[in-house]
Structures are given as C-alpha cells and as structure tokens.
Amino acid sequence: MLATYPIAATEQNWISVTLLNALRLALESLIQGNAAPDFVDAISEEYRDAFVKGPKFQTLYEKFVAKCGILTSQQCAQILDALLDQNNFPAVFIATTTCSSIKDALPEVHEAAKDLFKHAFDKLSDWKSPGSEHTIRATYHQLVDAHLSHGSCPFCGYEPIEADDPDLADPDLDHYLAVSRYPFAGVNLRNLTAMGVNCNRSYKGAQDILLNEHNQRVDCFDPYGNEQVALSLSGTTILSGAGEGPAWTLTFDPDVKSQNWRRIFRLETRLKSSVLEKHYKTWLKQCISYAQKNNIDIRNMDGALEAVGKFKTTCEFETFPTIARLKTSFFDLIEAALNDPVGGERMHNFLVKAA
Incomplete structure (x- = not known):
C-alpha cells in the first residue's frame, strides 16, 4: 500500500x-x-x-x-x-x-x-x-x-x-x-x-486479498498498520530507441509482499498507462518552462543539469503522492543520464529538442 x-x-x-x-x-x-x-x-x-x-x-x-x-x-x-x-x-x-x-x-x-x-x-x-x-x-x-x-x-x-x-x-x-x-x-x-x-x-471487487492467483495464502498488507511500499522507476530506460518512448520499469519495495496487492489492483498497468505514458511529456514541458522562467539556458550541459536538478525539487509538491514519487524518480533518471559520460550528450540533445 x-x-x-x-x-x-x-x-x-x-x-x-x-x-x-x-x-x-x-x-x-x-x-x-x-x-x-x-x-x-x-x-x-x-x-x-x-x-x-x-x-x-x-x-x-x-x-x-x-x-x-x-x-x-x-x-x-x-x-x-x-x-x-x-x-x-x-x-x-x-x-x-x-x-x-x-x-x-x-x-x-x-x-x-x-x-x-x-x-x-x-x-x-x-x-x-x-x-x-x-x-x-x-x-x-x-x-x-x-x-x-x-x-x-x-x-x-x-x-x-x-x-x-x-x-x-x-x-x-x-x-x-x-x-x-x-x-x-x-x-x-x-x-x-x-x-x-x-x-x-x-x-x-470481491477478490480475496488473502489469496494469490493460485489460491494460495500469502502475506498481505495491514491497511491500519505502518508498512508502506516505496516506489521508483529504477531500471527504466528513458531513451529506449529511435522514435520510441521510455521503456518503463516500476520497482516496488518490498517486492514479494506487494505482488498480490499489485496484481489485484493492476497497479503496474494502471500506473504506466494512466500516469507515466499520459504525463511524462507534460513533465518535460514543465521542466523546460521552469528553466525559461528562471533564465536557465538548457542548450549547454551545465544549464540542463541545473534546470533538471532544481525542477526535481518541486516534484514533491504534486497533489497526489504516487505522481510525486514517479515524477521525482523520472527526473532522477534524466539527471543520472545527463551525468553519464557515455550517454549524457544523447540525453542533452533529447532535452534541447523537446524545448
């Protein structure tokens, strides 16, 4: 949960x-x-x-x-x-x-x-x-x-x-x-x-939260307990190929205990389709707009890193926590890619073109 x-x-x-x-x-x-x-x-x-x-x-x-x-x-x-x-x-x-x-x-x-x-x-x-x-x-x-x-x-x-x-x-x-x-x-x-x-x-619906898809008992989350799931996009490839969008990977911690909850609520599919695919281009536009309003020139690498680093700190203020987590994780990946000595220039060119 x-x-x-x-x-x-x-x-x-x-x-x-x-x-x-x-x-x-x-x-x-x-x-x-x-x-x-x-x-x-x-x-x-x-x-x-x-x-x-x-x-x-x-x-x-x-x-x-x-x-x-x-x-x-x-x-x-x-x-x-x-x-x-x-x-x-x-x-x-x-x-x-x-x-x-x-x-x-x-x-x-x-x-x-x-x-x-x-x-x-x-x-x-x-x-x-x-x-x-x-x-x-x-x-x-x-x-x-x-x-x-x-x-x-x-x-x-x-x-x-x-x-x-x-x-x-x-x-x-x-x-x-x-x-x-x-x-x-x-x-x-x-x-x-x-x-x-x-x-x-x-x-x-009427699905049995205590059983997995094989009708076997599994541990499940106590909704009134203290355990919460940490969510990230670790493993996602932002630039997956020419003309293709990101290859999303959702990481949940704990992984095994959260599997049945994710299955019942179809969480990976819903988050990929309804949040990531639907909003990531808007997030990029927001970041670029942020840079422009703050006179940060993303055409050079230092400016791109500054814009992404500063904009990332605003993501936590999204209304809903799951969107805030995913959005922050998305820009973590972009920042890491910009700092990559091998793929950094490619990511930089991607941001400049998006502007």
Whole structure:
C-alpha cells in the first residue's frame, strides 16, 4: 500500500463487537447442547436499546440461530472458528494464520451470516455512538480524511477520495476481506477501508486479498498498520530507441509482499498507462518552462543539469503522492543520464529538442 489508515478510525466498532459477542454466545450454547439465548439476552446491555428498536436484527439473528440449531456440535464449532478467524486482526494478514470460511461447507449458515452483517453494515450510516454528533461512518470518514491529507486512495495513490463534506457522497467503504467469503468481518471497522471508486468497483471487487492467483495464502498488507511500499522507476530506460518512448520499469519495495496487492489492483498497468505514458511529456514541458522562467539556458550541459536538478525539487509538491514519487524518480533518471559520460550528450540533445 502507498499509504495507511489511522487506527483511531476503527475505535467506534461497537456494532461489530456486540453482534460477534451475541453470535459467539449462541454458538457456545449450541456446542454445549443447550438452546441459544434469546436475542435480547444475547445483546450486551450497553447497546441493547439500539439493536431492539426494530424487529430486523432479531429476525436475522433468529434465522442464523435456526440454521445453526439443526447442526452438530462439531459443525457449530466450525462456525465459531470461522467467526473468530475472520476477525483475528491483524494476525489474519500473515500467511501462516488460519482464516477459515464456511461458504462451501455450510452455505445456508453462510448466507444467514451475510444477511445479518449486511444489515449491520447499513447501520454504520444511520447510527451514532453515544455522545457523538455524527454517524459512525461519518466519524470514520472524518478521521480518515484528516489522516490522508493528500486526499488520494492508498491502494493506487492517484485516484481522489471525496473530502469530508456533508454535501459530498462518502467514499466507497470496501470490505478488505471480501464479505462474500468472510461475512463475520462484514461490519468490523478493522476490515473496512475507504477506497477510490475505480480501485473498489473495477479492480478489487470481491477478490480475496488473502489469496494469490493460485489460491494460495500469502502475506498481505495491514491497511491500519505502518508498512508502506516505496516506489521508483529504477531500471527504466528513458531513451529506449529511435522514435520510441521510455521503456518503463516500476520497482516496488518490498517486492514479494506487494505482488498480490499489485496484481489485484493492476497497479503496474494502471500506473504506466494512466500516469507515466499520459504525463511524462507534460513533465518535460514543465521542466523546460521552469528553466525559461528562471533564465536557465538548457542548450549547454551545465544549464540542463541545473534546470533538471532544481525542477526535481518541486516534484514533491504534486497533489497526489504516487505522481510525486514517479515524477521525482523520472527526473532522477534524466539527471543520472545527463551525468553519464557515455550517454549524457544523447540525453542533452533529447532535452534541447523537446524545448
């Protein structure tokens, strides 16, 4: 990931905690051969009023319990394991940690869980935490928006996310662990990430972030952790051949751990097509314009080096961090090529012609 989310945004997680505790109590009772507690008794007293205002939560809870009630103790234990596994944050992001699903083994229970947590997810936009003026989702958005000061999606780094404004639509709230496979994490704020529309709907969708293209478990990034990917154009050839544009190479650090994230979000293709190919000529024009406005003559090598070196320091002020990184790296390569005793003159001629 190119940025991370603030852990403070997950603090108002009481809808998830309350529901998970209620289901855990029900499953533990069934495993012991007893009847599951009534819905009201299963819900903690602190938040009981919110959950019993309407009949929907009780109906969905009773549907889930009814599906579990006809199963064996071993099957109920399997469901409980899935519930705990799917909410084992952040350990679940380590490949050696089990994250079980009952989608295939117990599809009716799986669907009942999906229905329950889908309804709970909708409540994030309706319910307020005690003492709060804003809904849980609005509070989450405020904290994320303040943290992501650059205003771009952490998964691609260049797609804008709507600002915190009552007149604007909230950004997509993606289930990092797909709810289609891991419904018990369906309303856990630790599993929800504000995401750009294209990243969410066109690329991530319902893909399983925990599995690679061979359906093997892999380590993945914790969106609320501290690890971020360093990105550069190291290995790129700016002058790849007569009449040809740059031969782009994107370098990611860490490389192996970032592979699945890059695959799911099609990051190399998107960055090459939508950022590099689309903008590098404009960047060159900006650099040349900068030289002209500052009376730097790029027709001589010293002037070209001065212009590129000084203009490069302005690249960090690009609005979106991924574009800033790529733009800076692009001019790092040009500067290195100008200083190359073998290819420097060729790069210099390229800049002069571009002017």
